[in-house]
Each structure stands twice: as structure tokens, then as C-alpha cells.
Amino acid sequence: MIHAMPLPGWAAAFPRTDIDAMTPFNLFRKTTEIRVHCAVPDGGALPSFLIGPEWSFEGKITDLVDRILDTDKPLYESVVRETGYFLFSVP
Numbered sequence: 001m002i003h004a005m006p007l008p009g010w011a012a013a014f015p016r017t018d019i020d021a022m023t024p025f026n027l028f029r030k031t032t033e034i035r036v037h038c039a040v041p042d043g044g045a046l047p048s049f050l051i052g053p054e055w056s057f058e059g060k061i062t063d064l065v066d067r068i069l070d071t072d073k074p075l076y077e078s079v080v081r082e083t084g085y086f087l088f089s090v091p
Helices: 073-083
Strands: 025-030 036-041 055-061 086-089
Touching: 036 055, 073 086
Parallel strands: none
Antiparallel strands: 025 036, 025 055, 036 086
């Protein structure tokens, strides 16, 4: 399920038009009991909600499309272009 939470003005300040299946992402994991990940394109600005003890950096990935649900795959590129990041849950 997509849980995109755009920040006001953020997408306009950091537009992304080069998102595709091979884009490297920095992957963050919420450290609470809710299993949520946030993928931010490598080189992109971090959303402010990632700063703090509830999120941990998991590493760089190039296989985001393989990690998300099939129902989310058609949407993730446009969500990243619009918000600068992609939130997804892990089954």
C-alpha cells in the first residue's frame, strides 16, 4: 500500500524526472512495530520525518521495484517524482 506524505513545497524545490527501475535509493526503516520503509532517491534531500530515533538507515538499493508490492509498481515512479520519496510496507 502506498502511503505518500508530501511535504508542502518540497517537490517543487526538488523535482525528480529521472526516476526509473535502475535509480539507486537510500532505504530507511521505521524502528517501531509497524513495518514501514522509506526509499529516497540517492542524492535527494531527506524528508524531515526521517530525522530522529524512529528511523534507521538500512543502506543503498537499486532493486526498489523488486521490493514493493505488484499493486504499487505502476505508481511508485510518479509518487517519487511528486514527493521526493516512497513509503511502503513490507508484508
